[in-house]
Amino acid sequence: MAFKRLEGKTAIITGASAGIGAATAKLFASAGCNLVLVARRADKLEETKKACEAAGKSIQVEVHTVDASKVSDLSAFVDKLKGRKIDILINNAGGVRAPRPSATSTRTTSTSCSR
Numbered sequence: 001m002a003f004k005r006l007e008g009k010t011a012i013i014t015g016a017s018a019g020i021g022a023a024t025a026k027l028f029a030s031a032g033c034n035l036v037l038v039a040r041r042a043d044k045l046e047e048t049k050k051a052c053e054a055a056g057k058s059i060q061v062e063v064h065t066v067d068a069s070k071v072s073d074l075s076a077f078v079d080k081l082k083g084r085k086i087d088i089l090i091n092n093a094g095g096v097r098a099p100r101p102s103a104t105s106t107r108t109t110s111t112s113c114s115r
């Protein structure tokens, strides 16, 4: 299997409730990687968790609702991880904010993170 080196490792993936983070989580799960999934929306995180558990055999998947833009949330999350062995961090939380161009607009688009 590809990504054999991920087997038995533990990865934190922020922004795991959707998009690139959720896709990465499922890929890592299929390679046997244990997962700590982070985002704000608990229901979407649970969906990712279920998909990961279906994709990975004998892996541990946990979810944490954290707003990465809030220091208090991050602090509490880090406290929960104290003493844990974490092998990989995919710090992906954020978003692409680009105004939809209208038919008459001549503005150029820009991107920024929601953090």
Ligand SMILES: NC(=O)c1ccc[n+]([C@@H]2O[C@H](COP(=O)([O-])OP(=O)(O)OC[C@H]3O[C@@H](n4cnc5c(N)ncnc54)[C@H](OP(=O)(O)O)[C@@H]3O)[C@@H](O)[C@H]2O)c1
Pocket (backbone or CB within 6 Å): 014, 015, 016, 017, 018, 019, 020, 021, 038, 039, 040, 041, 042, 044, 066, 067, 068, 069, 092, 093, 094, 095, 096, 112, 113, 114, 115
């Ligand atoms: N897609 C692209 O073309 C592109 C291009 C350049 C860079 N990127 C970067 O790649 C990353 C993922 O993009 P994507 O397209 O997968 O975005 P997406 O589908 O909008 O997903 C963003 C993820 O980040 C989470 N998130 C956003 N703000 C958060 C916050 N304050 N705290 C915790 N989690 C937060 C969202 O979960 P919740 O809403 O549940 O919190 C969601 O899981 C982003 O950092 C983005 O800037 C993407």
